[in-house]
Amino acid sequence: MMSKGTSKLSAPILIEWFLILAILLTYGWATYHRNFIWKDEITLWLDVVKKSPEKSRPYNNVGLAYFEKRLIDEAMPYFIKSLSLDPDSPSTHNNLGLCFSAKGWVDQAIEEFRQAVKLNPSNGMFHVDLGIAYWQKGLTDLAREEIQLGKNLKKTETRKPFFH
Numbered sequence: 001m002m003s004k005g006t007s008k009l010s011a012p013i014l015i016e017w018f019l020i021l022a023i024l025l026t027y028g029w030a031t032y033h034r035n036f037i038w039k040d041e042i043t044l045w046l047d048v049v050k051k052s053p054e055k056s057r058p059y060n061n062v063g064l065a066y067f068e069k070r071l072i073d074e075a076m077p078y079f080i081k082s083l084s085l086d087p088d089s090p091s092t093h094n095n096l097g098l099c100f101s102a103k104g105w106v107d108q109a110i111e112e113f114r115q116a117v118k119l120n121p122s123n124g125m126f127h128v129d130l131g132i133a134y135w136q137k138g139l140t141d142l143a144r145e146e147i148q149l150g151k152n153l154k155k156t157e158t159r160k161p162f163f164h
Contacts, residue, residue, distance in 0.1 A: 041065035056086035063095060072102050090119035094126050101133055109133045124153030 042065045048058040063078035079096040082089065097112030113130035120126060127150030135143035 041068070054085065056082040056089060056092070059085065060089065060092045060095065063092075063099075067095065067099060070102075072099050075099055088119055090116040090123065090126065093119065094123075094129060097129060097133070101129075101136070106133055106136045110137065122153060124150040124155075126150070127153060 042062065045058055045062040045065055049062055052058055059078045059082035063075040063082065066072075066075035066078065076096065076099045079092055079099060082092045083096065086092065093112045094116035097109045097116065100106075100109035100112060110130065110133045113126060113133055116123070116126040117130055127146045129150075131143045131146030131148075131150060134140075134146060
């Protein structure tokens with residue numbers, strides 16, 4: 001038979017175990033459902049867009065995820081939306097320029113690359129991308145200048161360019 005003192009100690013222990021079990025089940029359920037969001041970069045960043053629709057970076061990152069899968073038409077609206085929220089984002093201008101270039105829209109690509117260079121003239125990759133677009137347009141002298149400038153800047157960069 002249990003004494004009175006033992007039964008009083010059992011109730012708090014049972015409550016503690018119940019709370020621990022409830023917490024574990026809650027976190028387990030949340031983790032299970034979160035895995036569907038983390039299945040790839042697109043679903044992850046679309047979830048961030050849904051939760052932070054007023055921020056530009058998630059839109060840029062959805063665009064990048066689509067671009068990396070060569071889904072250019074899907075990427076472009078996200079870069080455009082990102083720029084509507086932050087028109088001074090050099091990496092987003094450059095990313096949109098890459099989309100235009102991939103579609104063969106060289107004039108639009110040049111405009112976006114120029115804007116990226118204007119906003120961040122020390123990023124060598126932006127100059128290289130502009131140079132490639134000039135080359136596609138047949139402007140070989142300008143292309144050489146930009147590519148050389150970009151190569152020189154890349155030699156002096158101390159960290160990897162940030163595109164996300």
